[in-house]
Amino acid sequence: MSRRVRIGLAGLGRVGRLHAANLCRTPSLELVRLVDADARLAEATAAELGVAWSTRYEDVLDDASVDAVAIATPTPLHAPMIEQAAAAAKHVFCEKPLALDLEAAIRAVRVARERNVKLQVGFHRRFDRDWAAAAARVHAGELGDVYLFRTSLRDMQPPPLDYIRSSGGVFVDMTIHDLDTARWLVGDIDEVTAIGAALSDPGFAEAGDVDNAIVTLRFANGALGVIDNSRVAGYGYECSTEIVGSKATVRIAHHRRVHNEWLTPGAAAVDWVSDFTERYAHAYLRELEAFAAAIRDDRPVAVSGEDAIAAYVLARACDRSLRERRPVQLRREDGGHGVVYALEEAA
């Protein structure tokens, strides 16, 4: 395909609107229609961007001129909407997680594969310049053998408890990004152990969730790993990674809003970014460019549905480890669908 990839977008929540703006700035993509159940929201956003709109997803799928859809609807809709898109022969870009239900995710990935449509998942960190640059050198072997992987993901302020209650828990909602990063940079994971606590607000415990968590990893290549997550870091949004290897150690970090230092008697003050949209503005743009390029050049997508399932299974294993206070083993298997991870049977 040599022309611009024509795409529709379903879901105009916070991340959906972020994608809408980026779809307009990506030269290789042409945003042709917005879909949201809320007609007023759909109409207003469409007017602002100068594109068509609809409340019905089918209006996108039935449009023969459309090549692809981007899905940013609530999680329970992801898997069925992927299957519908695949049935309509549309390529799919979908937000994480694919589902809160492993079977649904596996089926959606299988259907997309069978229908031969590309499915790319929104692990935007893979498109950030800092991680991408490190990954290139890590994959080229510059670290030697990996000994320790360490990553922190911390939000400045927690989302509303309503969001928490339907989020699937911190591991599926937040740690899943770190688990994907761990797999991407170091490789398959054999074992996870998690501890967690609800420390800032009893609402987390009431929702069956935690607001702080630490997960240790044992990679298939022998390396050890640790992830720490906090919903309530207070000082700012932080996402940083470190990998210690036999030949070198790499640190990835980039948190400043602006690169100014204000020095006053007693202190030098540095301005932090406050959330992921500020931190990853570019990565959100680049993942769409990558998606368009995969379609246009008929290459594999950069982040596959299988990647999403692997991260999801790992997040679920964290959940089990936290509840059962023990390490949880992972099995890697391929049932012909490319699904690489499976949970051990419940203890």
Added chain:
Amino acid sequence: MSRRVRIGLAGLGRVGRLHAANLCRTPSLELVRLVDADARLAEATAAELGVAWSTRYEDVLDDASVDAVAIATPTPLHAPMIEQAAAAAKHVFCEKPLALDLEAAIRAVRVARERNVKLQVGFHRRFDRDWAAAAARVHAGELGDVYLFRTSLRDMQPPPLDYIRSSGGVFVDMTIHDLDTARWLVGDIDEVTAIGAALSDPGFAEAGDVDNAIVTLRFANGALGVIDNSRVAGYGYECSTEIVGSKATVRIAHHRRVHNEWLTPGAAAVDWVSDFTERYAHAYLRELEAFAAAIRDDRPVAVSGEDAIAAYVLARACDRSLRERRPVQLRREDGGHGVVYALEEAA
């Protein structure tokens, strides 16, 4: 004006092509025609961007649907092309410097003013997030009284000697950005003193230029300032500013290509950006957005022709100081044309 600003671009050298790409990515602008004397270059670039092209500047000026022109041609053409655009009632975005000849620059600014077209000059640093954020707080008085202004601008590698020979010298070509920053952040300048040396290559001296220079400033408000410039810093491109004030001190710096650290036995390695296009990719985009907004909303431009003249006069004063080995005084005057600086008479 509520629609997109329609703009033509003249000059497809290095910075011209950079502007062309950005003009396509700026939602408030519509690039309609490229102009370059080299037909093959104009045609190839236009094909890539899907716009019209021409070898004749007049084809842009004669197009009644065009609102504005961006000028990135060689410096001697800047002033006459501004005057032509003003005569055709087109707004102008022009690269620095306006001219290598002060009278030409003053006349171009006056003509634009008389014809009531907006003229914005390409001091892109004003649109960089780091400097802009600092400027907002400096202008809000957070520094208190300014004591010391210090800024460094250093290139990793020098441009070809051919470029040096026609550049107008380091002060007009390079220091002019720092002089604009000094005026922007601290205020008017009363006195400059410059020292310089050709240290890396005798070609600089043969061209009557220097490859390293230090300029001290005395501001009208009493503050002191110092600029250092190098064509040959070797380690990377550096642009950093520091202002010491009675209430606080601010440091502006941002040089890394990616925010990774590679730690190996004996050293931690940090990756620097290698030139200004990498460092200021965003500022180049934002200055065009600002230009479009000034036209659309009929507001003053962010960087005026008078700003360009002021920086130019200061650069020339540096030149005189270097040659005459003494401080050179500046007079501020307004001959009705808003020209704010004048050189003292030659000693």
Added chain:
Amino acid sequence: MSRRVRIGLAGLGRVGRLHAANLCRTPSLELVRLVDADARLAEATAAELGVAWSTRYEDVLDDASVDAVAIATPTPLHAPMIEQAAAAAKHVFCEKPLALDLEAAIRAVRVARERNVKLQVGFHRRFDRDWAAAAARVHAGELGDVYLFRTSLRDMQPPPLDYIRSSGGVFVDMTIHDLDTARWLVGDIDEVTAIGAALSDPGFAEAGDVDNAIVTLRFANGALGVIDNSRVAGYGYECSTEIVGSKATVRIAHHRRVHNEWLTPGAAAVDWVSDFTERYAHAYLRELEAFAAAIRDDRPVAVSGEDAIAAYVLARACDRSLRERRPVQLRREDGGHGVVYALEEAA
């Protein structure tokens, strides 16, 4: 006591010689005699420092003018030498760990307590300016509630395998410092979980040890913690701590040998310290000053034998967790001897 504290030193290995030099530089202490089983070493070191020497520990204990002893002999000798010193009414400064055998450590602490002699243990990190400054503010409540504690301790190069074999394992030898830091800064620990691997050299596995390890902690106040250790970080010696709290987050780190940056094309190089003696040169001096002050002013020592036992029990719990692949609970109890921790019964 208003005069200088007179002290003898037993053990002239690597750390023993480091203490010897510091004892000579501490105005509040007077080093009066060195003891080592190796007469040649004792004589040479004593000549250099201008003090008496002996191969017999008793020569120090029998000297009525001696107030205290510093013990830097091999670990198995620590506990019996503490008891001998206590019997001779000498105050004791002893290197960590107190013993590789918990009962021996508990008995030594009890004897010192019964004989009313001060016993200070060599957790030098408590005397480092960076940790001490942080601790003061943490203990003053500036962090609010603690959410996450994170600390890294990594050696540039591993010690010889001979050392490893008699070290008691990484947790007792290395992690013990981090466990003490965790207790000092955050408080009591209820649960540990450890993973580890021998990745750099099969010799570690043959010695029944690991060269990389991650330990998670659950503190009595609910906070979570994680320690990572490596024997083989390669890039330098690293010891850094971070604590995320509800009001603030603190980071403690100081690794540079000198505070220079060398910028060359492609990289900025920073010089790291290579081991703990370089990093903590001052802390080693200060812990002796603190010990002398405790004796002179008859105040409690800054790091007690009970602190040493607590860290030791925690290290043993890590060991069990690693072997049994599960969390290990800790009980806090006081059998009248101030011993605060006890391992759960083996599973």
Added chain:
Amino acid sequence: MSRRVRIGLAGLGRVGRLHAANLCRTPSLELVRLVDADARLAEATAAELGVAWSTRYEDVLDDASVDAVAIATPTPLHAPMIEQAAAAAKHVFCEKPLALDLEAAIRAVRVARERNVKLQVGFHRRFDRDWAAAAARVHAGELGDVYLFRTSLRDMQPPPLDYIRSSGGVFVDMTIHDLDTARWLVGDIDEVTAIGAALSDPGFAEAGDVDNAIVTLRFANGALGVIDNSRVAGYGYECSTEIVGSKATVRIAHHRRVHNEWLTPGAAAVDWVSDFTERYAHAYLRELEAFAAAIRDDRPVAVSGEDAIAAYVLARACDRSLRERRPVQLRREDGGHGVVYALEEAA
């Protein structure tokens, strides 16, 4: 000389007391007597350190067992006291500047040379680990050709105006350290230009002094340099140096009191040192060790009287440049006394 160097100290002001404490901690030196015109101060300090005292300098000079004197009296006494010490065959460590009168300084240096006593001057920065490490690599040629030298010296708060009035002015009192650093790291200086202003307090102008200054340098090897000084930086004490060379660039900086970062919503705070005694505690110790070693091993001192005169002449040239608003040339000459610099005749 193989025994400890026996030394007397004259002058117990702020820096004198700092030297007294260090003299007690330097194993190669033995402090034997303190001298101060204020008997009460001398007696109290001597009691604290357990040494003899006197109000008469002669009591030190007449003591045949004394090898050397350290002079930390008010500046006007430096030169005559050096001459007296030389006449008594005592080696001399003297604070900067040697005199406020060039002739007196030159004579003192000459007398010390003729009497064959060592004279070391208190440019303590040469003994700081960061500068010393950089200097070793700079002198080994790792920078290649030097292009730009840049250094900042800023006090957090100004000294009392009484001190200012008798200080000899900012160049002789403060910049003199930077001028010595410039000569040490880069080489001889041919030309200086200075600008300055009294911005924080009219008392500076009334005292004929400035509180902020910038000095540019032209080195004999062609390199350019710039020094900025402030008495009123507010945020902390800063001393940092940068040298840009053809092969590399080095940055020397170290300002933190402790290496902690406190991150709170909106800012990361870093603690700065507040003055030179905190910053250079070690350098003050090392310069005394170096002095003792020079005497004991009969080697040249690390910072000679000629170095002091050179820095002083440069400081005076700055003063003239500031007053006459023009560059001031330096001549290097050796009148047989090793005096390397001479001011041009007054304009």
